[in-house]
Amino acid sequence: MTAQILAFCNQKGGVGKSTTTFQLARAAVLAGRRVLIVDNDPQGNITSNAAQDDVPSDQPGLADVLSTRTTDTLRDVIVPGVWPGLDLVPTAGGSLGFVRDELTIAGAGREVRLREALELVLEDYDLVLIDCAPSLDQLTVNGLTAADGVVIVTHTKKWSLDGLSQLLDTIDTVKRYYNRQLRVAGIIVNHHEDRTVGGKEWLEALHAAADLRELTVLTPPIPKRVVIADATEASRGVDEFGSAEGVALGAVYAAHLASIEGALA
Ligand SMILES: Nc1ncnc2c1ncn2[C@@H]1O[C@H](COP(=O)(O)OP(=O)(O)OP(=O)(O)O)[C@@H](O)[C@H]1O
Ligand SMILES: [Mg+2]
Numbered sequence: 001m002t003a004q005i006l007a008f009c010n011q012k013g014g015v016g017k018s019t020t021t022f023q024l025a026r027a028a029v030l031a032g033r034r035v036l037i038v039d040n041d042p043q044g045n046i047t048s049n050a051a052q053d054d055v056p057s058d059q060p061g062l063a064d065v066l067s068t069r070t071t072d073t074l075r076d077v078i079v080p081g082v083w084p085g086l087d088l089v090p091t092a093g094g095s096l097g098f099v100r101d102e103l104t105i106a107g108a109g110r111e112v113r114l115r116e117a118l119e120l121v122l123e124d125y126d127l128v129l130i131d132c133a134p135s136l137d138q139l140t141v142n143g144l145t146a147a148d149g150v151v152i153v154t155h156t157k158k159w160s161l162d163g164l165s166q167l168l169d170t171i172d173t174v175k176r177y178y179n180r181q182l183r184v185a186g187i188i189v190n191h192h193e194d195r196t197v198g199g200k201e202w203l204e205a206l207h208a209a210a211d212l213r214e215l216t217v218l219t220p221p222i223p224k225r226v227v228i229a230d231a232t233e234a235s236r237g238v239d240e241f242g243s244a245e246g247v248a249l250g251a252v253y254a255a256h257l258a259s260i261e262g263a264l265a
Contacts, residue, residue, distance in 0.1 A: 003036070003125040004264055005118065006185060009194045012163055013134035015155035016190035018046045019232045020222065020253075021131040024151075024260075024265035025050065026237035029085040030160070033113065033126040037081065038062060039091035040114070040143045041133035041142030042100065049235050052080040057093025063088070065117045066142070067099045068106075073193035074117045082217040082235045087125075088092050096139070110138060111178045111218065115146035120179040126262075136170045142172040149264045156221075161209050185217050186261045188256060192221035216263065218256045 007020045021037065027034045039047045039062060047055050055061070059079075064072040074089060081088045103110050118128060130143040146148060150171055152164070168184075176181045187210055193199040203221065210217045222228070228249060231241045241251030 001126065002122040002260065003034075003118075003128045004131065004149070005122075005138075006149050006151055006260065006264075007040075007130040007132055007221065008139075008151050009132045009136055009140060009143065009152055009167060010153050010155075011134055011136045011140075011167060012162070015153050016152045016222070017134070018049070018131050020151075020153050020230060021129050021189055022046055022232050023128055023228070023238060023250075024084070024251045025081070025086055026239070026255050027257045028127050028129075029083045030237070030250075031257065032085070033111045034085055034124065035174065036078070036087045036089065036121065036125045036128045038089040038114070038118075038128060038130040038143075039141055040096075040099040040130050041091065042094060042139075043133065044091040044093075044096075047088065047092055047129045049232055050081050050086065050088045051083050051090055055092045055232050059090065059092060059215045060090060060098045061090040061096070062165040063095035065111045065229060066096075067102060069102075069104075074121050077247070078086065078121070083084065083237075095193070100137055100139050103142070106138075111141050111174075115144040118146055120248045123252040125136060132256040135211050136166070141170070141174060141178075144171060144182060145178040147179070149183050149260065151185050151260060152187045154187060154189055156161070156189060156202050161205060164206075183264065185211075185260045186216045186256070189221035191224045193224055194221070216259070220252060222249070222252060222256075232253050 064070040238246040
Protein backbone atom coordinates (compact mmCIF):
# COMPACT_ATOMS: atom_id res chain seq x y z
CA MET A 1 0.00 0.00 0.00
CA THR A 2 1.29 3.44 -0.81
CA ALA A 3 -0.09 6.63 0.60
CA GLN A 4 -2.96 8.61 -0.85
CA ILE A 5 -1.94 12.22 -1.34
CA LEU A 6 -4.35 15.12 -0.86
CA ALA A 7 -3.68 18.80 -1.56
CA PHE A 8 -5.77 21.39 0.33
CA CYS A 9 -6.17 24.42 -1.87
CA ASN A 10 -7.77 27.80 -2.31
CA GLN A 11 -5.94 30.86 -3.58
CA LYS A 12 -8.07 32.94 -1.23
CA GLY A 13 -6.42 33.55 2.13
CA GLY A 14 -7.92 32.73 5.51
CA VAL A 15 -10.66 30.33 4.38
CA GLY A 16 -9.51 27.57 6.74
CA LYS A 17 -7.17 25.41 4.63
CA SER A 18 -4.65 24.89 7.44
CA THR A 19 -7.28 24.44 10.14
CA THR A 20 -9.17 21.89 8.04
CA THR A 21 -5.97 20.04 7.09
CA PHE A 22 -4.99 19.84 10.75
CA GLN A 23 -8.39 18.64 11.99
CA LEU A 24 -8.68 16.08 9.18
CA ALA A 25 -5.20 14.84 10.13
CA ARG A 26 -6.59 14.37 13.62
CA ALA A 27 -9.56 12.39 12.27
CA ALA A 28 -7.18 10.27 10.19
CA VAL A 29 -4.89 9.50 13.13
CA LEU A 30 -7.92 8.49 15.21
CA ALA A 31 -8.94 6.15 12.37
CA GLY A 32 -5.54 4.47 12.63
CA ARG A 33 -3.94 6.03 9.55
CA ARG A 34 -0.25 6.86 9.40
CA VAL A 35 -0.36 10.52 8.38
CA LEU A 36 2.19 12.96 6.98
CA ILE A 37 1.38 16.66 6.80
CA VAL A 38 3.41 18.70 4.31
CA ASP A 39 3.56 22.42 5.08
CA ASN A 40 3.61 23.85 1.57
CA ASP A 41 3.03 27.46 2.65
CA PRO A 42 5.87 29.93 3.37
CA GLN A 43 3.76 31.28 6.26
CA GLY A 44 4.42 28.00 8.10
CA ASN A 45 1.09 28.13 9.96
CA ILE A 46 0.45 24.42 10.16
CA THR A 47 4.01 23.77 11.31
CA SER A 48 3.40 25.77 14.44
CA ASN A 49 0.22 23.75 15.16
CA ALA A 50 1.24 20.25 14.11
CA ALA A 51 4.88 19.89 15.21
CA GLN A 52 5.49 18.12 18.52
CA ASP A 53 8.42 20.44 19.30
CA ASP A 54 9.01 24.02 18.22
CA VAL A 55 10.67 24.25 14.82
CA PRO A 56 13.40 26.91 14.87
CA SER A 57 13.65 29.09 11.78
CA ASP A 58 16.99 27.59 10.75
CA GLN A 59 15.82 23.97 10.94
CA PRO A 60 15.77 22.20 7.56
CA GLY A 61 12.30 21.78 6.09
CA LEU A 62 10.34 21.59 2.85
CA ALA A 63 12.36 24.44 1.33
CA ASP A 64 15.56 22.43 1.64
CA VAL A 65 13.92 19.45 -0.05
CA LEU A 66 12.51 21.43 -2.99
CA SER A 67 15.54 23.62 -3.62
CA THR A 68 18.32 22.46 -5.92
CA ARG A 69 20.80 24.30 -3.68
CA THR A 70 20.58 21.73 -0.90
CA THR A 71 20.73 17.94 -0.90
CA ASP A 72 18.26 17.15 1.90
CA THR A 73 15.74 14.42 1.19
CA LEU A 74 12.25 14.43 2.63
CA ARG A 75 13.30 11.83 5.19
CA ASP A 76 16.04 14.14 6.49
CA VAL A 77 13.59 16.89 7.42
CA ILE A 78 10.52 15.04 8.75
CA VAL A 79 9.69 15.74 12.41
CA PRO A 80 7.20 14.07 14.77
CA GLY A 81 3.72 15.53 14.94
CA VAL A 82 1.57 16.22 18.00
CA TRP A 83 -0.09 12.77 18.00
CA PRO A 84 1.34 9.28 17.58
CA GLY A 85 0.82 8.39 13.91
CA LEU A 86 1.39 11.96 12.71
CA ASP A 87 4.59 13.29 11.11
CA LEU A 88 5.28 16.66 9.53
CA VAL A 89 7.42 18.15 6.80
CA PRO A 90 7.93 21.55 8.43
CA THR A 91 8.26 25.04 7.05
CA ALA A 92 9.70 27.82 9.17
CA GLY A 93 11.76 30.94 8.75
CA GLY A 94 10.72 32.13 5.30
CA SER A 95 13.09 30.07 3.15
CA LEU A 96 10.17 28.47 1.31
CA GLY A 97 9.41 31.93 -0.06
CA PHE A 98 12.86 31.98 -1.66
CA VAL A 99 12.27 28.53 -3.13
CA ARG A 100 9.02 29.82 -4.62
CA ASP A 101 11.09 32.49 -6.40
CA GLU A 102 13.63 29.86 -7.45
CA LEU A 103 10.83 27.73 -8.92
CA THR A 104 9.34 30.68 -10.79
CA ILE A 105 12.48 31.02 -12.90
CA ALA A 106 13.49 27.34 -12.93
CA GLY A 107 13.39 25.30 -16.11
CA ALA A 108 11.77 22.01 -17.10
CA GLY A 109 10.83 19.64 -14.30
CA ARG A 110 10.13 22.32 -11.73
CA GLU A 111 6.52 21.15 -11.32
CA VAL A 112 7.43 17.63 -10.19
CA ARG A 113 9.91 18.33 -7.41
CA LEU A 114 7.49 17.66 -4.56
CA ARG A 115 6.11 14.55 -6.26
CA GLU A 116 9.61 13.13 -6.67
CA ALA A 117 10.53 14.01 -3.10
CA LEU A 118 7.43 12.27 -1.72
CA GLU A 119 8.09 9.04 -3.63
CA LEU A 120 10.77 8.17 -1.11
CA VAL A 121 8.36 8.00 1.84
CA LEU A 122 5.06 6.88 0.31
CA GLU A 123 5.39 3.39 1.78
CA ASP A 124 5.69 4.84 5.28
CA TYR A 125 2.25 6.51 5.30
CA ASP A 126 -1.40 5.90 4.48
CA LEU A 127 -2.24 9.54 3.91
CA VAL A 128 -0.22 12.62 2.95
CA LEU A 129 -1.96 15.97 3.47
CA ILE A 130 -0.41 18.97 1.68
CA ASP A 131 -1.42 22.33 3.15
CA CYS A 132 -1.08 24.83 0.29
CA ALA A 133 -0.55 28.59 0.40
CA PRO A 134 -3.26 31.09 -0.62
CA SER A 135 -1.87 31.32 -4.12
CA LEU A 136 -1.82 29.56 -7.48
CA ASP A 137 1.97 29.80 -7.69
CA GLN A 138 4.57 27.14 -8.43
CA LEU A 139 4.43 25.78 -4.89
CA THR A 140 0.72 25.08 -5.28
CA VAL A 141 1.35 23.62 -8.75
CA ASN A 142 3.90 21.31 -7.09
CA GLY A 143 1.25 20.34 -4.52
CA LEU A 144 -1.31 19.60 -7.22
CA THR A 145 1.20 17.70 -9.33
CA ALA A 146 2.06 15.47 -6.37
CA ALA A 147 -1.56 14.83 -5.35
CA ASP A 148 -4.09 12.12 -6.12
CA GLY A 149 -6.90 14.41 -4.98
CA VAL A 150 -7.55 18.08 -4.33
CA VAL A 151 -9.72 19.17 -1.45
CA ILE A 152 -11.03 22.67 -2.07
CA VAL A 153 -11.70 24.53 1.17
CA THR A 154 -14.01 27.51 0.89
CA HIS A 155 -15.44 30.13 3.13
CA THR A 156 -19.04 31.22 2.80
CA LYS A 157 -18.35 34.91 2.90
CA LYS A 158 -14.95 35.22 1.42
CA TRP A 159 -15.10 33.39 -1.84
CA SER A 160 -16.64 34.20 -5.15
CA LEU A 161 -17.60 31.64 -7.73
CA ASP A 162 -15.06 33.35 -10.03
CA GLY A 163 -12.44 32.18 -7.58
CA LEU A 164 -13.73 28.63 -7.99
CA SER A 165 -13.41 28.89 -11.78
CA GLN A 166 -9.84 30.16 -11.52
CA LEU A 167 -8.83 27.36 -9.19
CA LEU A 168 -10.51 24.76 -11.41
CA ASP A 169 -8.66 26.16 -14.45
CA THR A 170 -5.35 25.68 -12.63
CA ILE A 171 -6.35 22.14 -11.63
CA ASP A 172 -7.26 21.38 -15.26
CA THR A 173 -3.92 22.70 -16.49
CA VAL A 174 -2.01 20.57 -13.98
CA LYS A 175 -4.13 17.58 -14.98
CA ARG A 176 -3.45 18.09 -18.64
CA TYR A 177 0.29 18.59 -18.48
CA TYR A 178 1.65 17.06 -15.28
CA ASN A 179 -0.78 14.79 -13.44
CA ARG A 180 -3.50 13.01 -15.42
CA GLN A 181 -4.90 11.16 -12.42
CA LEU A 182 -5.60 14.29 -10.36
CA ARG A 183 -9.19 14.49 -9.14
CA VAL A 184 -11.19 16.93 -7.07
CA ALA A 185 -11.98 14.82 -4.02
CA GLY A 186 -14.48 17.29 -2.65
CA ILE A 187 -15.30 20.84 -1.66
CA ILE A 188 -15.41 21.60 2.05
CA VAL A 189 -17.39 24.64 3.11
CA ASN A 190 -15.79 26.03 6.26
CA HIS A 191 -16.74 28.85 8.60
CA HIS A 192 -20.35 28.41 7.60
CA GLU A 193 -23.05 30.54 9.24
CA ASP A 194 -26.26 28.72 8.52
CA ARG A 195 -28.47 31.23 10.29
CA THR A 196 -27.69 34.07 7.90
CA VAL A 197 -29.68 34.48 4.69
CA GLY A 198 -26.48 35.32 2.80
CA GLY A 199 -24.82 32.11 4.00
CA LYS A 200 -27.74 30.00 2.81
CA GLU A 201 -27.97 31.67 -0.59
CA TRP A 202 -24.26 31.38 -1.16
CA LEU A 203 -24.33 27.70 -0.29
CA GLU A 204 -27.11 27.08 -2.79
CA ALA A 205 -25.15 28.90 -5.49
CA LEU A 206 -22.06 26.86 -4.69
CA HIS A 207 -24.00 23.59 -4.89
CA ALA A 208 -25.41 24.63 -8.28
CA ALA A 209 -21.95 25.57 -9.59
CA ALA A 210 -20.50 22.31 -8.27
CA ASP A 211 -23.30 20.21 -9.82
CA LEU A 212 -22.63 21.77 -13.21
CA ARG A 213 -19.03 20.64 -12.96
CA GLU A 214 -19.83 17.25 -11.41
CA LEU A 215 -18.06 18.18 -8.19
CA THR A 216 -19.15 17.15 -4.70
CA VAL A 217 -19.74 19.64 -1.91
CA LEU A 218 -19.23 17.68 1.31
CA THR A 219 -22.10 17.89 3.78
CA PRO A 220 -22.63 19.17 6.34
CA PRO A 221 -20.58 22.38 6.08
CA ILE A 222 -18.10 23.01 8.90
CA PRO A 223 -19.68 25.77 10.99
CA LYS A 224 -17.96 28.83 12.36
CA ARG A 225 -17.17 27.81 15.94
CA VAL A 226 -14.71 29.21 18.44
CA VAL A 227 -13.78 25.69 19.58
CA ILE A 228 -12.36 24.93 16.13
CA ALA A 229 -10.08 27.98 16.20
CA ASP A 230 -9.14 27.48 19.87
CA ALA A 231 -8.40 23.77 19.59
CA THR A 232 -6.26 24.25 16.48
CA GLU A 233 -4.39 27.13 18.08
CA ALA A 234 -3.69 24.85 21.07
CA SER A 235 -2.47 22.06 18.73
CA ARG A 236 -5.41 19.87 19.67
CA GLY A 237 -8.13 18.01 17.85
CA VAL A 238 -11.60 19.51 18.37
CA ASP A 239 -12.57 16.25 20.03
CA GLU A 240 -9.83 16.73 22.65
CA PHE A 241 -11.14 20.02 23.88
CA GLY A 242 -13.51 18.70 26.50
CA SER A 243 -16.87 19.73 25.08
CA ALA A 244 -19.75 17.81 23.54
CA GLU A 245 -19.78 20.32 20.70
CA GLY A 246 -16.12 19.55 19.98
CA VAL A 247 -16.76 15.82 19.91
CA ALA A 248 -19.68 16.33 17.51
CA LEU A 249 -17.49 18.49 15.25
CA GLY A 250 -14.80 15.81 15.37
CA ALA A 251 -17.37 13.40 13.97
CA VAL A 252 -18.06 15.80 11.09
CA TYR A 253 -14.34 15.89 10.21
CA ALA A 254 -14.27 12.07 10.39
CA ALA A 255 -17.24 11.87 8.01
CA HIS A 256 -15.56 14.28 5.58
CA LEU A 257 -12.37 12.24 5.68
CA ALA A 258 -14.35 9.10 4.85
CA SER A 259 -16.06 10.86 1.90
CA ILE A 260 -12.73 12.10 0.57
CA GLU A 261 -11.10 8.68 0.85
CA GLY A 262 -14.18 7.13 -0.74
CA ALA A 263 -14.03 9.57 -3.66
CA LEU A 264 -10.47 8.51 -4.42
CA ALA A 265 -10.87 4.77 -3.86
N1 LIG B 1 -14.66 26.66 11.30
C1 LIG B 1 -14.04 27.66 11.91
N2 LIG B 1 -14.60 28.31 12.94
C2 LIG B 1 -13.98 29.35 13.55
N3 LIG B 1 -12.76 29.80 13.20
C3 LIG B 1 -12.13 29.18 12.17
C4 LIG B 1 -12.72 28.08 11.49
N4 LIG B 1 -11.85 27.68 10.52
C5 LIG B 1 -10.78 28.48 10.61
N5 LIG B 1 -10.94 29.40 11.58
C6 LIG B 1 -10.02 30.50 11.92
O1 LIG B 1 -9.89 31.31 10.75
C7 LIG B 1 -8.57 31.77 10.59
C8 LIG B 1 -8.01 31.32 9.24
O2 LIG B 1 -7.92 29.92 9.21
P1 LIG B 1 -6.71 29.19 8.49
O3 LIG B 1 -5.41 29.73 8.92
O4 LIG B 1 -6.94 27.72 8.67
O5 LIG B 1 -6.99 29.59 6.98
P2 LIG B 1 -6.06 29.35 5.72
O6 LIG B 1 -6.95 29.22 4.54
O7 LIG B 1 -5.11 28.25 5.98
O8 LIG B 1 -5.26 30.74 5.67
P3 LIG B 1 -4.04 31.07 4.68
O9 LIG B 1 -4.66 31.30 3.35
O10 LIG B 1 -3.44 32.31 5.27
O11 LIG B 1 -3.13 29.90 4.70
C9 LIG B 1 -7.78 31.21 11.75
O12 LIG B 1 -7.70 32.19 12.75
C10 LIG B 1 -8.62 30.03 12.23
O13 LIG B 1 -8.46 29.79 13.62
MG1 LIG C 1 -3.03 28.23 5.77
